[in-house]
Amino acid sequence: xxxxxxxxxxxxxxxxxxxxxxxxxxxxxxxxxxxxxxxxxxxxxxxxxxxxxxxxxxxxxxxxxxxxxxxxxxxxxxxxxxxxxxxxxxxxxxxxxxxxxxxxxxxxxxxxxxxxxxxxxxxxxxxxxxxxxxxxxxxxxxxxxxxxxxxxxxxxxxxxxxxxxxxxxxxxxxxxxxxxxxxxxxxxxxxxxxxxxxxxxxxxxxxxxxxxxxxxxxxxxxxxxxxxxxxxxxxxxxxxxxxxxxxxxxxxxxxxxxxxxxxxxxxxxxxxxxxxxxxxxxxxx
Numbered sequence: 471x472x473x474x475x476x477x478x479x480x481x482x483x484x485x486x487x488x489x490x491x492x493x494x495x496x497x498x499x500x501x502x503x504x505x506x507x508x509x510x511x512x513x514x515x516x517x518x519x520x521x522x523x524x525x526x527x528x529x530x531x532x533x534x535x536x537x538x539x540x541x542x543x544x545x546x547x548x549x550x551x552x553x554x555x556x557x558x559x560x561x562x563x564x565x566x567x568x569x570x571x572x573x574x575x576x577x578x579x580x581x582x583x584x585x586x587x588x589x590x591x592x593x594x595x596x597x598x599x600x601x602x603x604x605x606x607x608x609x610x611x612x613x614x615x616x617x618x619x620x621x622x623x624x625x626x627x628x629x630x631x632x633x634x635x636x637x638x639x640x641x642x643x644x645x646x647x648x649x650x651x652x653x654x655x656x657x658x659x660x661x662x663x664x665x666x667x668x669x670x671x672x673x674x675x676x677x678x679x680x681x682x683x684x685x686x687x688x689x690x691x692x693x694x695x696x697x698x699x700x701x702x703x704x705x706x707x708x709x710x711x712x713x714x715x716x717x718x719x720x721x722x723x724x725x726x727x728x729x730x731x732x733x734x735x736x737x738x739x740x741x742x743x744x745x746x747x748x749x750x751x752x753x754x755x
Contacts, residue, residue, distance in 0.1 A: 478706065480738070491527070493533075503574065503704040504568065512538060513541070513561050521727035534568040535572060536573065541575040542619070543576045562603070572612055575591050575611060613627065613630055640667070641660060643686030667746035669705045680709065680729065681745050692748055696752060710729065
């Protein structure tokens with residue numbers, strides 16, 4: 471696994487940067503897909519804060535792989551797009567400071583209960599803005615499939631990547647499961663556009679479980695991704711932490727649901743271990 475680029479949303483291990491660094495080092499994670507630090511979203515941190523983060527990451531031999539931004543995660547109709555566009559520009563500057571070469575974004579929430587296809591034109595106009603503004607930055611824009619946004623299904627994601635070849639795909643199996651999209655079908659449609667993977671699995675009811683324990687077909691997807699010559703993936707635990715676990719009677723601190731954890735760091739380790747277990751069973755050279 472030495473040639474695998476293993477990164478993580480380490481804010482799920484802890485709020486402050488020191489805890490995140492500790493969790494990454496303990497789990498042999500090489501760096502961050504940075505989403506929040508010290509309780510502050512990446513889109514809101516200052517340039518000075520970004521320099522401080524970069525310095526601490528460098529000192530520990532870690533990197534910032536991607537900006538895990540919330541860009542494109544606003545309502546297409548109701549929210550202030552002009553202000554959001556300024557936030558996008560700010561995040562691009564942060565990427566340069568942090569040394570991140572990838573930038574995760576979304577394709578906007580469409581009005582609930584309405585056909586997303588009716589909002590294709592406005593969504594694409596805004597994605598085009600992102601492409602134009604980022605041109606020449608050296609940062610790869612990567613669209614993540616997500617429930618509720620225009621690009622929630624494989625079909626609409628494919629439309630995005632065919633229209634904007636500059637925008638690559640972040641393939642998230644669990645998010646596809648949560649919208650009823652078969653992940654094998656999605657992978658077959660999108661694999662040629664995938665830049666990196668979000669490692670997250672889910673059950674038919676949408677609940678997130680460790681990789682390989684759901685119906686996301688992660689073994690096949692990770693295996694084919696690696697055989698294609700690509701190597702980068704981000705662990706995104708999204709596993710349940712039960713704060714009062716130690717106070718339960720008759721259970722000895724254990725619940726029947728083995729996917730509930732008594733700390734964020736424990737959940738983070740489980741997610742990392744699940745991915746490593748899959749990787750150990752894959753022959754991709």
